[in-house]
Amino acid sequence: MTETNVRVLFVKRPVGWVDETSFAVVHEPLRPPGPADVVVRNVYLSVDPYLRGRMAGAFREGEVMVSRGVGEVVASGHERWKPGDLVWGFLGWEQYSVVARGEGLYRVDPSLGVPISYYLDVLGMPGLTAWVGINVIGRPEPAETVFVSSAAGAVGSIAGQLARLAGARAVGSAGSAEKVRHVLDVLGFDDCFDYKASASLPESVMGACPNGIDVYFENVGGPILEAVLGHMNPLGRIAVCGMISGYNTTQDPGVKGFAHILGKRLTVSGFSIYDHMWRFDAWQPKMAELLTSGRIVYHEEIWEGVERAPEAFIGMLRGDSLGKRVLRVGADPTA
Ligand SMILES: NC(=O)c1ccc[n+]([C@@H]2O[C@H](COP(=O)([O-])OP(=O)(O)OC[C@H]3O[C@@H](n4cnc5c(N)ncnc54)[C@H](OP(=O)(O)O)[C@@H]3O)[C@@H](O)[C@H]2O)c1
Structure with missing residues (x-):
């Protein structure tokens, strides 16, 4: 684990087209986890259109940007999770996220035979x-x-x-x-x-x-x-x-x-x-089967580095992405 966490903060509510002035890349010490918290080393982060809506309302200026991510548990005070577990959920645009009591984390199953980044898109x-x-x-x-x-x-x-x-x-x-x-x-x-x-x-x-x-x-x-x-x-x-x-x-x-x-x-x-998340558990194996049998194909664009998240996000909104744009922000333990 590192002492310093590279993070992308949301710093200015955009009016009209979002640009890079809405974000700040900072290097900060990792917040010490509470006794039941889970520390996740982020591996993949997603940039999605709905984040633009959250920048207009739900996100608070000065806080880390949050989107769906896939990561590896590196420390856990919660009985459900142990170091080495792969998880997905809402994680910060940062190298490490401290997740309070592990709430909102779900298990990633690498045995499904598809890249774990797919939990952010075709399998998510x-x-x-x-x-x-x-x-x-x-x-x-x-x-x-x-x-x-x-x-x-x-x-x-x-x-x-x-x-x-x-x-x-x-x-x-x-x-x-x-x-x-x-x-x-x-x-x-x-x-x-x-x-x-x-x-x-x-x-x-x-x-x-x-x-x-x-x-x-x-x-x-x-x-x-x-x-x-x-x-x-x-x-x-x-x-x-x-x-x-x-x-x-x-x-x-x-x-x-x-x-x-x-x-x-x-x-x-x-x-x-x-409104449809209750379908997830029954649907996911079906989609995994469509992928591994080749009946559904999927294209991801992988960008490297958490500090490139604002550029990747803005470009996606402008139409320069093909398929799903995903950021790799740490080594993929399954690759
Ligand atoms: N209802 C839900 O629960 C839900 C869940 C997920 C996503 N969504 C919505 O579903 C849509 C697709 O999401 P996604 O994640 O798959 O994103 P996406 O389609 O990969 O979004 C990016 C693409 O949108 C196109 N675009 C941008 N501006 C446009 C414009 N003015 N006119 C036409 N196309 C434009 C661009 O492609 P071109 O090069 O083709 O312009 C760009 O590459 C979004 O509107 C998103 O908000 C809704």
Whole structure:
């Protein structure tokens, strides 16, 4: 264990686009743990869009940034955990986290045959989010069309593959030619277009979905949502997972085409993964099996060093990540 802990603090609430002035990298002594506390050496940390929302409210200035992480227990005063145990949970953007009484830590099982970083994405909350949006809310029938925005992203890349496993036609939008190639050639979607290069989003959506859209897995909001609304089939379902296009804006742009919800008798369901955590234990082995059998493929971008967390996070929000961006902040004991 080290005496000094490199940490990334949240120091300024952003207005509009978040930049590096919202963060400070500090070197501080490790806080001495209490008698029942657990000290975790962080190995992987996640950067996710929802953190931008927490920077607008829940996070307090001067405190360490917190996201989901995977780490190794190095000291424990709690009977449930012992040194060497691998855990995941909400951990600080820091090399070591002192977790009060080990609360909110869950076991990582390295015998599942997938990288332990997957607990932050395809085998963790983003994976379960995609599962709920497709298999609980969208429920595509064989031969129906499922449209997924941010199709090359952490959640979208899984959602489209789950739609295909259900027998549906999976179509996506993504923000570069490279991402479109990835969605088609690696993830196996049936079609995908580059929304940034599109001269007309309604025409791009129509071209990629000639039979209309039965299920929309919504990750972005804004003009893509408006184009999709106009092309939904009657009795279609929209799983509203996220609206990243608005996370760094100060004004709600509104939604044009809301009347399609009435005219086409659409079902629009917003959902939060925190309402579905009870599914986790039954779902995780199923997803692990899909991964080890090669029926779901997953792409991670691994960045090195906790001090790069702000740059990795801001870049992800701007669209420069492919798949899931994860930080390696310490040696992986399973590698
Ligand atoms: N409901 C829940 O419980 C839940 C849980 C997890 C995630 N979410 C939400 O699900 C969505 C996807 O999350 P994720 O973790 O998989 O992130 P992600 O899709 O990997 O997010 C980053 C991507 O968003 C895209 N993006 C950024 N600005 C955009 C814009 N203005 N228009 C269109 N696309 C834009 C960029 O891709 P391009 O290059 O394609 O633009 C970027 O690479 C987010 O909205 C997130 O908040 C919700």
